[in-house]
Amino acid sequence: MFFFVLVAIVVAVLLTSIRVIKEYERAVIFRLGRVIGAKGPGIFFLWPIIDSMTKVNLRLMTVEIQPQDVITKDNVTIKISAVVYFKVVDPVKSVIQVNNYFYAIEQLSQTTLRSICGQAELDKLLSEREKINTEIQEILDKHSDSWGVKVTLVELKQIDLPQDMQRAMARQAEAERDRRAKVISAEGEYQAAKKLREAAQIISEYPQALQLRYLQTLNEISAKNNTTTILPIPLDLIRGFSQKE
Secondary structure (H helix, E strand, O other): OHHHHHHHHHHHHHHHHEEEEOOOEEEEEEEOOEEEEEEOOEEEEOOOOOEEEEEEEOOOEEEEEEEEEEEOOOOOEEEEEEEEEEEEOOHHHHHHOOOOHHHHHHHHHHHHHHHHHHOOOHHHHHHOHHHHHHHHHHHHHHHHHHHOEEEEEEEEEEEEOOHHHHHHHHHHHHHHHHHHHHHHHHHHHHHHHHHHHHHHHHHHHOHHHHHHHHHHHHHHHHHHOOOOOOOOOOHHHHHHHHHHO
16 A cells, blocks of 8 residues: 555656746756756656756747937937847846846846937937937847847837927928928929020021921910911011011
8 A cells, every 4th residue: 555655656746847848938947056957848857856947938029118218419308218129049047147137128228228319419319210229239239148138129119309399390391391392493494494595596596496486386376265366477577677677
């Protein structure tokens, strides 16, 4: 009877010592308090009492940085939010080098965001967001490398401007649109005047071209105003009167 009880206890202990880890997880194994490595995915065995484990998720994770108050280099107060994408690449380091790597990444992202954006002017933040994203990502990745964490991407999510700054930028954009419209109009007038000059040179060299243009104009007038009677006068006659004068 004692033998069967002993066998049952052994079987129960063995069953409770079997662990299964999913494909996207790793188990950091501690034996008598010392790290012996990471196991998984799949099934493995833990020695009762002397072994323990900590699961680590290897999937890509995101942390949303809540809006941070930032004073830019040109003394404009704005609110900036961002999203950070990262994943664990070394399960052992992520367990023994930092207490909570997710919280650590979140806090480091907040301070780095305020620091980098505070060193830039507002125009640079608005026009060079990709460059700012890359700069923040490189800093985060450098500091988190010792934690076994890889920061893959940082995206500035939203930049909130003060109301007076928004109105000023709207006026500036409107003035820029007016300037472009005037430049385009002036360019069109310049090109039209240039073409008219070329046409005048051609007509002065070939007087027959003026006669053809005169007949074309009469044709256009007669097509638009059917009730109007047009009596074409030869240009030579008009030219003769002008020469007598």
